[in-house]
Amino acid sequence: EVPPSCTRGCELCSEYNGCLKCMPKLFILLERNDIRQIGVCLASCPVGYFGVRNPDMNKCNKCRIENCEDCFSRNFCTKCKEGLYSHKGRCYPSCPEGFSATNGTTECTS
């Protein structure tokens, strides 16, 4: 039975820190809620975070690429903010020189 302060999928729960260790294959997200920061376990990371899998722990990391809404990894964006163009995993106000957006998409190709 998982104590109330931990979500489903938690393997090691703490009254104060929430989840400390998730079940295999799940990602731990350190969720900030005002002054609290607790661990929760998810099958996939929420939008704005990307999952990093490692043998000992899978973790959701914040996507910090400029003008990006969703990431594949620390340096590759999969979804740019509205109105921006994506090129090689980065987001631009317009396509770099030598590239253009194909038929109405926001993806720059040569």
Added chain:
Amino acid sequence: MPQTWLLFPLLLAVAAPRGAQGSGLRHGGCPSGCRCEEDGARVRVDCSDLGLTALPANLSVRLAGNGLSHIHTGAFSGLEGLRVLMLQNNQLQQIPCEALQNLRNLQSFRLDANRIHSIPPGCFHSLVSLRHLWLDDNALTEVPIQALGELSSLQAVTLALNKICHIPDHAFATLSSLVVLHLHHNNIHSLGEKAFDGLWSLETLDLSYNNLVEFPVPIKALTNLKELGFHSNSIRSIPEKAFVGNPLLQMIFFYDNPIQIVGKSAFQHLPELRMLSLNGAAEVLEFPDLTGTKSLESLTITEARISSLPGSLCDQLPKLQALDLSYNLIQHLPSFSRCRTIQKIDLHHNAIQEVRAGTFQGLMELRALDLSWNRVQSVEPHAFADLPVLSKLDLSSNLLSSLPAAGLRGLTHLKLAGNDGLRELISAEDFPKLRVMEMPYAFQCCAFVGCERSQDPWYAEESEGHDLEDLLLELEEDFTSKQSVQCSPAPGPFRPCYHL
């Protein structure tokens, strides 16, 4: 996990304009148990974490965290507009290749955390728009070359956490748009000489946590590479001109390798490289030639056997901010005065004998200088005169008999312990901002901490085997009126200041 079969035709809300014909949800309403929410022109239907063992009547794009072990051929029929398909965290041993046949607009496909051991050729044949593919945390024993080869639009793929042990020649030859390739946490012990040929757009390659014994020479084909990781392998040497094919490299992570030999020209001509860290390369006898690697901000070469430094060091590294050459055999120091942006210099555990006036002259940003554990016998009078922001100076465990105070008024940390010949008094006026001091003798602390101090907890005798309560009490300390300078060894009953 029981064998589960997909029985239902799948319906989905895709990027069709609201109210337009065939807006996707043919039967309307949310699949039981799923969560539906408006997302601009789409309806996002999320059925994650429901313990499903079979696909619901009208499918969501997100099927993560279920027990699916098989997906029916017609599962995605009618979903030509599907953009994102999430099948991670299931029990799939094979990819449902037939079910993918009409997904011409699929851009992101998650298959991570399943049990996939191989991918047949032709499986991804129709996924002409696929850009992002997750295959990490599966059971692949080799790179699915033909299957991946059909993904001409692929930009990012992870094959991490599998059981791949060799990358053959031309493994990714047709993936000319690939930007990110993760191969970490496999069992890769060898690479074909042309393993990475064809990856013209690749910017990030992660080979960490594998069993590589040789330097990954095939990276020379990656002319656009910006970030390379091969840490946590078993590589013993880095050859001459190792990165000659990668002029755009900004970051190289290669720690946790038993590297003993490094070619002198290995790190030349890397104008974008910011940080270089090499520890324990015991057979490195010379400082590397860093011609053309002019953007380096942090350089660490420790536990090697470098005995001298080139006079041109600062000319090669004009943007250097942190230099750590501790645990080498350096005897004489060149002038660092043209390293104008340097903030931190670690030279402890070397064989340095003297500090001349011009060695650290005019370093306007230098905050911390560690020369401890050397053989410094003399420091010229104005050696530290021109260091306006120096706050930490560690000269402990040397052969000093005196210390010139010129230029040291800004110090907050001064460490001179272990200089047995240094018996002179240090004047408090010369060091108005000191907070931490470690001196050769207790009487040298009297000027800073007054004489009637109680026992200083930092150096209280350790008593074994006491619990937290005792320990916290032991940390107790009284607070004297003098500025709060923590000076050791602290004067006390057996080391009085009275005669001063």
Added chain:
Amino acid sequence: KALIKVTPLRQEPTGKPITLEGVFAGMKGHAEGRLMQSHPLSLCNTSEDERQENIFISIVKLESPERQVPQCLPLLEKARLAMKRGAQAVIFDVTDDASAAVELRESLLNSGDYLLVVLVQAKDAEVLMGLVNRNEEATVRIETMSETPKWAHYD
């Protein structure tokens, strides 16, 4: 010792702060800021916790070693990381991990860095973690507690 004065924001302005005690693990000093919990796993190299905008003091509840929570970094580095992210000071609740106090004290002793680290335990820790659990915003002020010397004058 460290004096920790806690003022819950929902308390009326005239209300006296709650006074708690802790111990400086290294340098003594003063600090003030909003109480902010840091999950032990958020202070690792791999995680990039948000850099908080406001002025805050981190509190970290250390779990008992038997629970084998992945350590990822020595406690000194965790404290350093918290302060690099803007914490004015770091409070460690060592109620369930007595060895943490020894580790922190020794590592801080040698580091010479200016890191304001306070250890709390038992009743004092319970009050602070109670605020965290109830998500009650509070301002924390850390001061140096002054006392008369305890050891007998040497004559």
